[in-house]
Amino acid sequence: MTLGPDEYLQTPNRKRSGMTESSHPLMRLLSHLRHYRNMVLLASLCSVLNKVWDLAPPVLIGMAIDVVATREDSFLAQMGYPDVYDQLYILTGFTVVIWVLESMFQYFYAVLWRNLAQTAQHELRMSAYTHIQDLEMQWYSEQSTGGLMAIMNDDVNQLERFLDQGATDLLHVATTIIVVGAIMISVAPEVALLAILPVPIIVTGSFIYQRKIGVRYTKVRGKVADLNALLNNNLHGITTIKSFTAEDREVERVSAASTSYRDANKEAIRLSASFVPIIRMAILFAFTANMLVGGWFALDGRIGLGAYSVIVFITQRLLWPLTRLGETFDLYQRAMASTSRVLDLLDTKIGIVEGETRLDSARGEIEFSDVGFSYPNREVVLNDIDLTVPAGKTVGLVGSTGSGKTTLVRLLLRFHDPDSGIVTLDGHDVRELTLESLRGSIALVSQTTTLFPGSVRENVRYGDPDADEQAVIEAARIAEALSFIEDLPDGWDTDIGEGGHRLSGGQRQRIAIARAVLKDAPVLVLDEATSNVDNETEAALKRSIERISVGRTTLIIAHRLSTVRNADVIAVIGEGVISETGTHEELLESNGLYSRLWAVQTGEVST
Numbered sequence: 001m002t003l004g005p006d007e008y009l010q011t012p013n014r015k016r017s018g019m020t021e022s023s024h025p026l027m028r029l030l031s032h033l034r035h036y037r038n039m040v041l042l043a044s045l046c047s048v049l050n051k052v053w054d055l056a057p058p059v060l061i062g063m064a065i066d067v068v069a070t071r072e073d074s075f076l077a078q079m080g081y082p083d084v085y086d087q088l089y090i091l092t093g094f095t096v097v098i099w100v101l102e103s104m105f106q107y108f109y110a111v112l113w114r115n116l117a118q119t120a121q122h123e124l125r126m127s128a129y130t131h132i133q134d135l136e137m138q139w140y141s142e143q144s145t146g147g148l149m150a151i152m153n154d155d156v157n158q159l160e161r162f163l164d165q166g167a168t169d170l171l172h173v174a175t176t177i178i179v180v181g182a183i184m185i186s187v188a189p190e191v192a193l194l195a196i197l198p199v200p201i202i203v204t205g206s207f208i209y210q211r212k213i214g215v216r217y218t219k220v221r222g223k224v225a226d227l228n229a230l231l232n233n234n235l236h237g238i239t240t241i242k243s244f245t246a247e248d249r250e251v252e253r254v255s256a257a258s259t260s261y262r263d264a265n266k267e268a269i270r271l272s273a274s275f276v277p278i279i280r281m282a283i284l285f286a287f288t289a290n291m292l293v294g295g296w297f298a299l300d301g302r303i304g305l306g307a308y309s310v311i312v313f314i315t316q317r318l319l320w321p322l323t324r325l326g327e328t329f330d331l332y333q334r335a336m337a338s339t340s341r342v343l344d345l346l347d348t349k350i351g352i353v354e355g356e357t358r359l360d361s362a363r364g365e366i367e368f369s370d371v372g373f374s375y376p377n378r379e380v381v382l383n384d385i386d387l388t389v390p391a392g393k394t395v396g397l398v399g400s401t402g403s404g405k406t407t408l409v410r411l412l413l414r415f416h417d418p419d420s421g422i423v424t425l426d427g428h429d430v431r432e433l434t435l436e437s438l439r440g441s442i443a444l445v446s447q448t449t450t451l452f453p454g455s456v457r458e459n460v461r462y463g464d465p466d467a468d469e470q471a472v473i474e475a476a477r478i479a480e481a482l483s484f485i486e487d488l489p490d491g492w493d494t495d496i497g498e499g500g501h502r503l504s505g506g507q508r509q510r511i512a513i514a515r516a517v518l519k520d521a522p523v524l525v526l527d528e529a530t531s532n533v534d535n536e537t538e539a540a541l542k543r544s545i546e547r548i549s550v551g552r553t554t555l556i557i558a559h560r561l562s563t564v565r566n567a568d569v570i571a572v573i574g575e576g577v578i579s580e581t582g583t584h585e586e587l588l589e590s591n592g593l594y595s596r597l598w599a600v601q602t603g604e605v606s607t
Contacts, residue, residue: 025336028343029159032127033120043112047168050105051175056098058313059183064091066306075306109168117163125156128345136351137415138376146229151345154224155338162335169328173321180314187307191294198282205278213330216268217337223261225341230257272330290315352414355432362441363391363426364522364553366412370421373407381407383576385421389569391522394554396564398594399573405557408573409525412555413439425523443516447528449508451500456485457492459500459511463518471518478547479514480540481507510544517548524554529563561598570594 033040066075067087081087129152177199184191234241234250241250290311298308366389374380381404389395397405410416411423414430423430430438443463451459460472460481467475476482484507488494500508509529516524526545542563545556558564565584572580572587572594580592587594 025339025343029339032124032343032346036116036119039112039116039119043109043116044167044171046105046109046112047171048175050102050109051172052179053098053102053105055176055179055183055314055317056102057095058317059310060091060095060098061313062306062308062310064088064306065309066304067091069305113168114164117160120163121156121160124159124342124346125152128152128156128342131346131348131350134350134352135348137410139348139351141375144225144229144232146227146232147225148345149232150221150225150228151341154228155221155341158338159335159342162331166328166331166335170332173328176317176321180317183314184311187310188294188297188303191290191297191311198286202279202282205275213268213271213333216264216271217333218340220261220264220268220334221337221341223257223264227254227257227261230254268330275329287315352417352435353431354435355430356434357428357432357437358434359426359428359437359441362437362522364441365389365391365424365426366523366553366555367424367427368408368411368421369424371408371411371418371423372420373404373411373416373418380576382411382418385573385576385578387571387578387581389553389555391426391553392551393568394549394556394566396567396570397555397557397573398559398561398564398570398597401559403573404576405573406527409444409527409555409557412525413442413444441521442523442525443519443521444525445509445512445516445527445529449500449505449512451496451503451508451511453496453498455490455493455495456488456511459496460514460518463515464520467518475514475518476511478517479510479544481510481514484510506540510540513544513548517544522552524549524552525557526554527557528559529556561594561601 063075067084071077071084077087081090132148230253234254241247294303294308294311297303298305303311366387368385368387371382371385372380373382381402385404385408387395387408397408399405407416411418412425412430414435417431425433425438425441452462457472460476461467463475464471473482476485485492485494494502496502496511500511503511513529529545545554545563546566548554554567556564556567564570568583569581570584570587571578572592574593580587580590580594582590588598589595
């Protein structure tokens with residue numbers, strides 16, 4: 001069953017089963033939106049009825065001409081209304097009713113299709129966003145932020161535009177062909193053949209055209225994703241660009257990507273623009289043939305003047321809308337190319353399969369047993385790691401860059417699963433635990449601080465949205481953030497901007513620590529939490545860490561060894577293995593790697 005966004009959020013394992021990649025994107029879309037089937041049917045019915053009444057005026061015009069030309073011998077006279085004035089009154093009444101009905105159904109289908117378009121847009125965006133949150137971190141490393149943004153915004157919007165207008169256009173064309181064909185056959189079968197003859201040719205040509213242009217629009221969607229990725233990367237890296245005076249280089253790169261996107265669109269535009277002129281030639285044949293042959297029949301007395309008027313007017317109503325098929329198919333192909341990208345994302349299988357055991361109250365005992373891990377297409381990062389972290393103790397992880405310290409934490413949080421061995425929390429293999437209970441038991445403060453647009457209060461409360469004001473203030477006090485927060489222009493209500501750019505690095509880190517304190521998890525992980533701050537801020541952060549680590553299991557990853565000096569146990573990781581463990585004093589006495597690193601950092605020996 002396809003799930004709506006709310007149902008995605010409520011499903012424990014959030015497993016999706018997509019259709020095969022060979023399925024047509026329209027069929028995949030209809031399957032995904034099948035719980036809106038009644039709304040689609042009702043909107044389609046209103047579109048069809050609107051077009052039926054829209055096609056009635058040419059018939060009324062023919063009947064009016066018939067009344068004026070033949071009077072008592074008119075069609076209405078034969079229906080039992082011989083008085084000419086009565087006939088005109090009847091036609092007037094029909095006209096009012098028909099225009100009212102046409103207007104009513106136009107309103108109904110516009111509201112229904114637009115609401116459906118907005119609902120589908122919202123659901124697909126939320127489904128895509130909810131789904132990618134469940135995907136493993138390895139998948140993220142293979143994607144670009146700009147590309148994902150293009151799918152969740154631009155591609156979803158393309159579908160909205162098609163449902164808003166294109167679906168109605170297709171229904172109108174189909175209805176027009178059927179209704180006009182029936183009217184023409186009833187009035188003059190011989191002339192009807194000339195009017196309908198070009199229709200199969202036009203429709204067949206349209207399908208051939210849409211297949212060809214579909215390939216081009218798939219290429220266009222790929223190019224816009226590349227452009228978005230580059231723009232997103234450059235906007236986030238504007239400081240680096242300016243510091244290296246690389247503005248001109250980046251302008252050239254963006255220009256190249258934008259040009260590639262423009263050229264891909266040019267190929268599609270060239271094909272799209274050629275469609276309408278070709279269709280007009282087929283329409284010209286049908287329209288002139290009907291006018292000529294119908295005129296012959298009228299002059300020969302085989303059909304009346306009113307019938308001839310109906311033929312001329314109704315032929316125009318049949319054929320000219322076909323010129324919009326190019327525009328409609330253009331919109332359709334853009335939507336299908338975008339739909340394929342969105343649904344392919346939704347069909348991406350989740351690599352991390354969630355366990356079913358719920359850990360309600362963790363003690364915080366962590367154990368890595370014979371753990372081995374390597375990232376795809378890279379050398380081994382961890383090899384037979386054995387490490388026990390007793391509940392309530394503080395363990396420091398030190399080692400050179402790339403030694404695997406952060407990878408251990410990522411395995412604990414199940415951002416990845418080990419290639420071999422197991423990671424346990426309170427004796428439970430983390431792969432058997434629900435992700436909510438596992439990650440809910442761990443508070444993470446990483447080297448790269450992520451804050452969200454909004455106020456200081458909102459960012460601290462991110463650790464526990466239900467916390468009361470006193471708990472929020474206490475968390476800030478423990479993190480030594482209270483004084484600077486109160487000095488901000490609007491205090492707790494100060495808007496920190498995107499990513500917290502209105503705060504200093506140390507202030508952002510203290511808010512991150514306050515957020516972790518408020519979460520009050522039994523396990524605290526500090527991944528280089530003091531690496532990007534000055535000495536004074538580092539000292540304040542160390543004091544905060546000492547306070548919040550009391551009574552909880554704490555993992556501290558640090559390059560600055562002074563940060564882990566007071567840890568109960570320090571583990572030294574090098575080349576994927578744990579080479580030393582012990583207290584600060586024990587490791588200094590062993591004269592191993594830790595001792596050498598300590599000597600370098602304290603200035604006892606030169607590098």
